[in-house]
Amino acid sequence: MIASLRPGFDIPENALEESIPTSLIREIIDGKPYYFKGYPEVLAGNKDAEGVMGCSTLQAFIVTFLVRVLLRSIDENQYFIATNEPGLHIDRKNNLVSDFMVFDYNILTIDQINLNYAQVPPAMCIEVDTRVELQDATESEYVTLKTMKLLEFGVAKVLWFFTETKKVMIATPGSWTTFDWNHEVVLMPGALCNIGQYLRRKGSKYA
Template sequence: MSVSTRPKAQNPSSGRKIPPSLKYEEIDGVPYYYKGYRAVLSQKKTVEEIMGASALQSAIVSLLIHILYKYLPFDDYLIATNEPGLHLKTGSNLSNDIAIFAQNKLPVPLDEKYFSVPPEVVVEVDVKIELPTDISETEYIYQKTEKMLAFGVQKVIWILTKTQKTLIAEQGKRWVITDWDDAVEVLSGCSFELGPLLRSKKVIE
């Protein structure tokens, strides 16, 4: 899949300078800001109020982390959460919800900079940015996914809570959109069925 639309930077109508703390990520030099950042600029909300994940999003990430640690060999993988930063190149710095790295591909020791090694798998839960007026949510998802695959990520999984759908994009394969009740393989020997998993914890009905 490819997206021909190239987004432009989104600036507040007032022309006010946007604090760096409100930037979620950057793709090809184009900054993307946290959803709700305009409310912070107009002093209707605090930075902390727009950065927090919803209860459903938090539960999904928490339960997936449990599955990953249960089925992936601890010595073989590092599972990074809490919006791990991924540096693709100058002007392209992404944030992820879950990034699964092969332990033997990581530098030793890790430093305070963003990861510059492609994860094996990235899991994203919903779109966290304020979408520019000239790009749709689907276009953004496709663009970000393609950038990660081109960087060397082997698989990108998007979990979308509004539609209860999952997008699986894997190197060299057709992209697949599936329902939450279907099994999704993360890596060999590790898969999840999100719907049953969430219902088992009474997260959804």
């Protein structure tokens, strides 16, 4: 997944740093590039680019569980679950990526499903951990900024699952809530999940 080759991935010239390949950009917010977590290891020659673009098995395990919960519950004639880190092109200075998004077919119509990033808001964005290198911002600042951008664009709900703190953050316009992931989470009407409970049932030490 190379940023410079992603159709619809618009990179403002003033966002580029000549010493860092554009292939290491995960997303751009307000014209500022956010690079894949671990990218300094690539620049140092200790890893190849693909080595920092993937997710951990725990992150993949949780994402797969969440997608499966949604697939059992939503109307597939109304909603499209976009996986494989779909991109969202808000404007020239904002190209965002989530672990997966849920689109309403009334908003993302079939003629808009093409080789580019989506340019309409999904009903929901879900993230498992932050996947960017944070050097001049805290994780909280980054999460807040990205979540605000998504909500301002028209996303109805943004969910973050944090594996290190075992927390869930749910943001909707006018309401932001953070709680322990051992509580039931409503993804969408009829789609409920409890990450902590699921991991315990599977025997994971990360429950």
